[in-house]
Amino acid sequence: MRKVAIVGAGLTKFVRRALETPKELSFEATKTALDSCGLSLDDIDCVAHGSAPDAFDGIHQKGEYLADGCGGWNKPTMRVYVGGATGVHAVVHGWHHVASGMFDICLVVCEEKMSNAMPHAQGFFLTIFDAITERALHPNLLWIFALEMNRYMERYGYTKEDMALAAVNNKRNGLLHPSSQFKDEITVEDVLNSETMAYPVSRLDVSPVSDGAAAVVLAAEPVARRLTDKPVWIEGVGWTLDTAYWATRDLYYPRYLDKAARMAYEMAGIREPDKQINIAEPYDPFDYKALHHMEGLQLSPRGKTVELLRDGHFARDGNLPMCPSGGLLGVGNPIAAAGVMKICELFWQLRGEAGERQVPGDPRLGVAQAWGDLMQVSSVVVTGI
Amino acid sequence: MSKRVAIVGIGCSGFRTTSTDLSYREMIFEAATKCYEDAGGIHPQSIDSFVASSEDFMEGISIADEYVPDQLGAVLKPVQSIAGDSLQGLASALMQIKTGQQSIVATSAFSKVSNLSHYEKVAAYATDPAYIRPLKEHPYFIAGLEMNRYLHESFSTREQCARVVMKNRYNALSNPRAVYGAKVTLEDVTCAEPVSEPLGQFDISGHLDGAIVILLASEEKALEMTANPVWIKGVGWATDTPNLDSRREGLGGALYAKLAADKAYEMANIKSPVNEIDFAEIDDTFSYKELQHLEALQMCGFGEAGKLLEMGCFEPGGDLPVNVSGGSLGAGYLHEANGLQKVMETALQLRGEAGKNQLAGVETGLAFAWRGIPTATGTAVVLSNRL
Amino acid sequence: MSEKIQVSGGTALSEEDIRSGNIFVTEDSLDCAYAWDMGVAIKRYLAELKEGRIIATECRKCKRIMLPPRLFCELCFIPCNSWRYVKDTGTINTFSICHVHWDASRIKEGEDPHLPAVIEIDGASDGMGIMHILGEVEPEKIKIGMKVKAVWKPKAKRTGSITDIKYFKPL
Ligand SMILES: [Zn+2]
Numbered sequence: 001m002r003k004v005a006i007v008g009a010g011l012t013k014f015v016r017r018a019l020e021t022p023k024e025l026s027f028e029a030t031k032t033a034l035d036s037c038g039l040s041l042d043d044i045d046c047v048a049h050g051s052a053p054d055a056f057d058g059i060h061q062k063g064e065y066l067a068d069g070c071g072g073w074n075k076p077t078m079r080v081y082v083g084g085a086t087g088v089h090a091v092v093h094g095w096h097h098v099a100s101g102m103f104d105i106c107l108v109v110c111e112e113k114m115s116n117a118m119p120h121a122q123g124f125f126l127t128i129f130d131a132i133t134e135r136a137l138h139p140n141l142l143w144i145f146a147l148e149m150n151r152y153m154e155r156y157g158y159t160k161e162d163m164a165l166a167a168v169n170n171k172r173n174g175l176l177h178p179s180s181q182f183k184d185e186i187t188v189e190d191v192l193n194s195e196t197m198a199y200p201v202s203r204l205d206v207s208p209v210s211d212g213a214a215a216v217v218l219a220a221e222p223v224a225r226r227l228t229d230k231p232v233w234i235e236g237v238g239w240t241l242d243t244a245y246w247a248t249r250d251l252y253y254p255r256y257l258d259k260a261a262r263m264a265y266e267m268a269g270i271r272e273p274d275k276q277i278n279i280a281e282p283y284d285p286f287d288y289k290a291l292h293h294m295e296g297l298q299l300s301p302r303g304k305t306v307e308l309l310r311d312g313h314f315a316r317d318g319n320l321p322m323c324p325s326g327g328l329l330g331v332g333n334p335i336a337a338a339g340v341m342k343i344c345e346l347f348w349q350l351r352g353e354a355g356e357r358q359v360p361g362d363p364r365l366g367v368a369q370a371w372g373d374l375m376q377v378s379s380v381v382v383t384g385i
Numbered sequence: 386m387s388k389r390v391a392i393v394g395i396g397c398s399g400f401r402t403t404s405t406d407l408s409y410r411e412m413i414f415e416a417a418t419k420c421y422e423d424a425g426g427i428h429p430q431s432i433d434s435f436v437a438s439s440e441d442f443m444e445g446i447s448i449a450d451e452y453v454p455d456q457l458g459a460v461l462k463p464v465q466s467i468a469g470d471s472l473q474g475l476a477s478a479l480m481q482i483k484t485g486q487q488s489i490v491a492t493s494a495f496s497k498v499s500n501l502s503h504y505e506k507v508a509a510y511a512t513d514p515a516y517i518r519p520l521k522e523h524p525y526f527i528a529g530l531e532m533n534r535y536l537h538e539s540f541s542t543r544e545q546c547a548r549v550v551m552k553n554r555y556n557a558l559s560n561p562r563a564v565y566g567a568k569v570t571l572e573d574v575t576c577a578e579p580v581s582e583p584l585g586q587f588d589i590s591g592h593l594d595g596a597i598v599i600l601l602a603s604e605e606k607a608l609e610m611t612a613n614p615v616w617i618k619g620v621g622w623a624t625d626t627p628n629l630d631s632r633r634e635g636l637g638g639a640l641y642a643k644l645a646a647d648k649a650y651e652m653a654n655i656k657s658p659v660n661e662i663d664f665a666e667i668d669d670t671f672s673y674k675e676l677q678h679l680e681a682l683q684m685c686g687f688g689e690a691g692k693l694l695e696m697g698c699f700e701p702g703g704d705l706p707v708n709v710s711g712g713s714l715g716a717g718y719l720h721e722a723n724g725l726q727k728v729m730e731t732a733l734q735l736r737g738e739a740g741k742n743q744l745a746g747v748e749t750g751l752a753f754a755w756r757g758i759p760t761a762t763g764t765a766v767v768l769s770n771r772l
Numbered sequence: 773m774s775e776k777i778q779v780s781g782g783t784a785l786s787e788e789d790i791r792s793g794n795i796f797v798t799e800d801s802l803d804c805a806y807a808w809d810m811g812v813a814i815k816r817y818l819a820e821l822k823e824g825r826i827i828a829t830e831c832r833k834c835k836r837i838m839l840p841p842r843l844f845c846e847l848c849f850i851p852c853n854s855w856r857y858v859k860d861t862g863t864i865n866t867f868s869i870c871h872v873h874w875d876a877s878r879i880k881e882g883e884d885p886h887l888p889a890v891i892e893i894d895g896a897s898d899g900m901g902i903m904h905i906l907g908e909v910e911p912e913k914i915k916i917g918m919k920v921k922a923v924w925k926p927k928a929k930r931t932g933s934i935t936d937i938k939y940f941k942p943l
Binding site: 001002021051052053054055058059060061062063064065067068072073074075076077078079080081082083089092093095096097099100101102124125127128130131237238239240241242243244245255256259260263267372373374376377 | 388435440441442443445446447448450451452453454455459460461462463464465466467468469473476477479480481482483484485486507508510511513514515621622623624625626627628633640644645648652756759760761762
């Protein structure tokens with residue numbers, strides 16, 4: 001299999017409402033990523049980009065509209081989407097471009113401008129539900145998360161306080177991230193006292209609505225070695241989509257992630273992920289999801305995750321730091337861009353360039369994951385140096 | 386890069402202007418079942434990965450990829466959606482096999498455009514929200530602008546465009562999967578109600594519901610699975626700027642088609658497309674597009690397509706049969722499923738299964754799809770029945 | 773952090789920036805309607821709901837009795853055309869007490885919260901749930917595992933929709 005590395009990365013700040021248009025956000029991230037590895041657009045063979053629903057931006061065929069902002073003008077440009085899992089999956093999509101042997105250098109760009117949707121991006125999630133059998137109930141996105149969170153907590157006897165610990169961990173990490181849209185540390189009490197949105201979900205259990213963009217540059221082995229002395233290799237990729245009949249699954253365990261993770265670990269030759277992996281960036285749009293996903297990623301035994309979290313196992317200086325970037329909870333959640341932000345974090349962490357956020361102990365192997373749709377899809381990327 | 390990939394299964398369903406009896410799930414299930422049977426009765430659990438192509442606004446579903454897996458038998462399998470024409474989806478499937486991680490990949494797309502009240506409003510939503518959309522023009526004005534500029538630059542004529550419609554709709558008469566077959570006259574087309582002059586009502590392909598599933602496999606698997614694999618020799622795609630006013634070669638040409646074809650020909654090791662390609666199924670969303678695309682795909686020189694058409698060159702019996710299936714003008718317009726329709730018709734010809742439309746002795750065909758207005762994205766695929 | 777710039781752009785705006793007119797915006801909404809063909813299986817499902825019954829399909833191979841009904845079994849990948857009536861009672865698999873509307877606006881003081889739940893329907897295969905809402909119950913008393921029963925709209929008011937069941941209430 002052709003070896004592919006990440007050689008450059010760039011982000012915009014994540015903000016509640018950005019001045020820049022979707023194209024301009026894409027441009028900023030793209031330009032920063034290109035500059036980070038000393039490349040210009042002429043060096044780029046193709047663009048793999050990702051963005052979640054079109055409804056936020058209110059633009060049909062959004063990939064076409066974004067193409068010039070992503071550097072895709074007069075190039076092979078292809079947009080992928082798997083809902084919230086799009087960010088990490090766009091990197092898988094980019095990997096397909098290079099690992100296939102068809103291209104040597106691929107730019108991966110993800111953008112989301114949720115503030116375009118008025119009055120609130122939430123309203124656009126009504127249309128993710130089955131048009132005939134579910135939408136008539138006027139569901140909102142919080143319902144499904146609340147239903148999943150409740151089932152997860154019930155199964156293992158976790159409390160809301162347990163879940164809040166993940167929010168506190170990630171938000172604290174995020175304070176050090178230059179893209180973060182937050183400035184203040186929060187406590188478990190803050191989470192518990194924030195208003196209930198859809199029990200058991202309270203406001204601070206949830207990541208914010210954000211605008212932002214992120215980009216990475218992928219290159220085939222010989223090119224990557226020429227561009228940098230610290231290429232971060234894509235060691236494994238996996239992705240899985242479960243049935244759309246989401247109410248017929250037991251929501252306590254993310255079996256779709258179980259499969260996606262095993263696919264990526266198999267490719268990476270990883271037998272004991274919980275021992276071999278040094279950094280985890282599980283997808284955390286909600287605090288419980290970070291823990292739920294640690295279990296699906298096989299990085300924590302089912303039902304034992306809170307215990308490990310309380311013991312500091314997942315802290316930045318713990319055995320297996322969880323979301324050292326701050327994650328979606330701590331940095332922000334411009335959906336697809338947030339997934340690429342996690343990949344950027346692995347890139348900087350494994351190269352020892354994460355500054356104040358740097359995980360101690362010379363990490364060698366990291367995993368990033370994203371999740372979405374009707375709680376049914378996961379994409380996983382394992383990187384190593 | 387040596388890994389070769391073939392089409393090993395083809396299935397379709399629907400291909401009607403309305404399809405009220407079936408949900409899109411049921412329609413795709415039918416196409417998938419036919420495809421898997423065509424590939425020797427493979428169970429979808431043995432398929433490694435799945436790619437669908439769709440756009441949310443066409444379906445009225447946000448994150449429409451949620452609803453992909455069940456009807457393809459892809460539950461708990463690697464599945465992804467491409468927000469693009471299904472030929473881009475096919476290209477993604479091809480890349481997946483070439484990585485070596487997957488051996489068998491299904492690719493699918495469908496159209497349920499009949500469920501949509503105003504396609505043109507959705508198309509208008511693809512134009513720039515700040516400086517095109519507020520003009521409140523019917524989006525076909527872009528086709529009118531392009532057509533006028535193309536005719537001006539290439540010295541092609543209105544009548545030549547009309548002859549594309551006559552040819553394709555006539556060809557459609559003998560294709561059971563085509564619904565707009567008709568014997569139309571030059572006057573029928575040129576005197577039809579204008580939409581955005583010079584573009585008239587008859588220059589625009591009609592909408593169609595349908596689902597297509599195509600199965601790809603690596604060389605090793607393909608040879609096990611089928612006696613008549615159709616090899617994907619080359620594929621290329623390209624996007625020009627979405628801004629109408631800043632396309633490098635203006636609105637008269639189709640640079641995206643040229644760039645896509647360059648890549649596909651390079652990969653297929655085709656030096657002289659006009660000599661090495663036996664027939665083509667290429668985008669004819671609007672009548673002038675067939676001529677413009679033929680030139681951009683280097684099937685003839687710029688400004689020559691109209692004259693060659695008049696000489697009968699692109700008829701089923703001509704030197705380079707084009708859209709023998711009827712194309713989009715004759716068969717109907719399937720939106721993001723257009724690309725797979727073109728691949729399907731090309732592959733059926735190469736297998737010798739094109740029925741009354743079968744061309745004799747064909748070995749290499751070209752399929753090309755464009756994403757429609759206002760985009761400047763196209764994908765070209767070179768297929769052959771010879772390894 | 774290394775000297776390299778890793779972050780650029782993303783200029784934050786406030787609500788005030790927009791309200792004050794400092795920022796230009798262009799507004800538009802998509803005026804387009806969709807009429808989804810419901811197909812064979814869901815058409816029967818809705819027709820039966822109108823009659824006050826819940827119907828499922830059974831797969832002849834894996835024997836799953838599936839809700840919502842489908843024309844094909846997505847796992848065995850074969851058509852299924854055995855129809856089975858199931859009960860209008862079930863068990864709460866999970867639930868939520870939701871204080872915001874679908875457009876993210878908060879419910880008003882004194883308004884009842886929404887009570888969505890996944891309900892495993894009796895007579896369908898294990899775990900076959902549908903999403904619906906709960907009623908005639910105090911939110912604090914809802915428990916996972918609770919038995920519930922459908923409360924139907926009066927026959928004359930049913931339209932062949934999932935909302936022909938008003939809600940599920942505790943048995
Ligand atoms: Zn079955």
